[in-house]
Amino acid sequence: MSKQINVALIGNPNTGKTSVFNALTGLNQKVGNYPGITVEKKEGICKLPRGVKAHIIDLPGTYSLNASSLDENVVIELLLNKNDKDYPDVAVVVSDVENLKRNLLLFTQIKDLQIPTILVINMSDRMAYKGISLDIEYLEKELNTKIALISTRKNKGIQELKELITHYKELSSEPCLNASTIDKSYFDNLRKAFPNQLLYKLWLVITQDVNFGKTDRKTIEAVEDFKTKSNADLKRLQQKETIKRYQFINETLKKGQTIDLNSAKDLRIKLDRILTHKVWGYLIFGVILLLIFQAIYDWSSVPMDFIDSSFASLSEWTKNTLPEGAFTNLLAEGIISGLGGIVIFIPQIAFLFLFISILEESGYMSRVVFLMDRIMRRFGLSGKSVVPLISGTACAIPAIMATRNIESWKERLITILVTPFTTCSARLPVYLIIIALVIPEGRFLGFISYQALTLMLLYLIGFGAAVGSAWILNKIMNFKSKSFFVVEMPNYKLPLFKNVALTVIEKTKAFVFGAGKIILAISIILWFLASYGPGDNFNKAESIVTEKFASENLSEDELHQKIESHKLEHSFIGIAGHAIEPAIRPLGYDWKIGIAIVSSFAAREVFVGTLATIYSVGSDEEETIKNRMAGEVNPILGGPLFNFASGISLLLFYAFAMQCMSTLAIVKKETNSWKWPMYQLVIMSAFAYIVALVAYQILI
Amino acid sequence: MTLADLKRGQQGIITDVSSIHIPLKLLEMGCLPGNLVELVQVAPFADPMYLNINGSHLAIRKETAIHILIETTNE
């Protein structure tokens, strides 16, 4: 087999690197019109002509090789380490034809590293629209490279790019300008001291700490001695270097690029006049949010009812068709009920992902960042925290990773800590079923349903808790970190149907299978625990109950019911549930809800599945989950168990509690310590308990 | 005057950038002496500011903008 070649996709944020990656590898990594969608290295394989295989690496966007945030640092770490297994044989610099000037800065830096480099100019479909024309031949000569003019959207030029990669050995690896003239004597000395090292690399290592703080780079240790210059001097030199590079780029583009402003159209100005307006901007943002909640509620009720009743009849059918026995019961009561508890939420979750993905793909997200920055800053957050907080409504895990493009460590840490308060899609199942049980169906002003309004309120509570705790954290964490904010405002784009659809499908699938696995496991365990028990109370339930009610003349059915519930009470799970009951009774819950809460510390969405499993054990009728829950009676006070007070108490508990192992794991990873996730777990859950307690005691 | 004094829709040429206060990243995005800058839109209290610098559209905070000196062009 021939050797694989390593190809790294490098470029400014939002230039279409991931789109190129997907086009080359046939994979479906997430694409979005917001700088900073990719925050990690992603890898794939591309088959090139003549049986050559390329190992393609998609990287986070970076404006230059001087990293100022964590995601950018990934790129520099790779390029400075020749021993890295992913060190590129060829660098593909992806640029956006509309921002060529700025994109070329990074290109000239990569060239200085003397890696064979291809320049991809992407989004060529926008050239006519913007009145841009390019003299490719001239640019290739001046920039000392090969250029592929492509459009991933129109699928143009990909083949040519593959050809260029195949022939990477023919590419020049010479720099296109000599930046060391900015301080000749300094660089001459450096060269003399390290004759075997690449000058530009030395310079990057020397200046790295100035911008990004400590990085553990072992490559060139002795360079420490060469920090003869003060930080301020180094910074000035870097500024000079940047100016020098831009001079070169300006010269080159003056001849190589013509922009006919007369034929250029700009939708941006018109849209931004409204969408970022002081009043209209906020109003529109509010309306968009409201619309999303209304849609989640109204549009998905039909498929949800259908799924709910289908699972109920499937369970019933299984029971009636398969031979009676433990396995049938496990299947019908444990597995099918548990899975039904998750599948039912697919429509709503798909809608949520659909909206988030449209917001991201259209370019609107950056406008929200712009609108919200000042408000968020009050609370110690950054405008950029809005993106994690919004995408946290889907799932906290990608949201926490999306904080990586926040420059200030303090703002970033606070964002990570408070993001789990936002209402993630795993809370949605819990909210929906409880809202359906305890909130009346009418419509406010004849338009928005009370239930949708409650849901929106819960989202606001989550958001409020996030912002409020950020404010507190900002007050008590007294470390100063460099705060600085810049966000790019990308062009508006019509969301590409394919990108949106792929995101929705991929994310929904991940949700269902990720949660499905946990739920499957938990429902099997729960079923066992609920179907077996120790001692006579469980094993001789029949005779005990029959004896007890002998005088009452119960019908066959009623007696059967009594026996089953007696069994459940004395099963393993019943015993465990009764043990924790004292702790949760003041909140208005019975032991079954208690079990559901405990099991949902693995993942929140388990709640509904758990109740479904517990309730269906021993029940004969075909019933939907909702009906089963509605039929539960409070063992002490009588009346429905899920009433307004206990419902609200439960909603609030789920709004605040930290019940997700995966989130804790990702927080550990992003903050590099167990300290922060443990704080989250303890503080959030304690707070949840107190709020739920107070709410129930007031409302009851 | 500084960038923070620009009115919406007004243009200017950057004359000086304080390298102590302005992060390199902003320079790399085109915020360099000699470049044209236009204030496209402001959020309430003129903060942050949405700019077009040298063809790049970006938003920065006012606290950063006061460290960028400009000259207005007479248009």
Ligand SMILES: Nc1nc2c(ncn2[C@@H]2O[C@H](COP(=O)(O)OP(=O)(O)OP(=O)(O)O)[C@@H](O)[C@H]2O)c(=O)[nH]1
């Ligand atoms: N018009 C047009 N849009 C494109 C083209 N290629 C990509 N886009 C859009 O550009 C945006 C950015 O694409 P991505 O592939 O996510 O860019 P990226 O460079 O990976 O971005 P980051 O990971 O955030 O750095 C998306 O909205 C794409 O749909 C193209 O050829 N033409």
Ligand SMILES: [Mg+2]
């Ligand atoms: Mg990407």
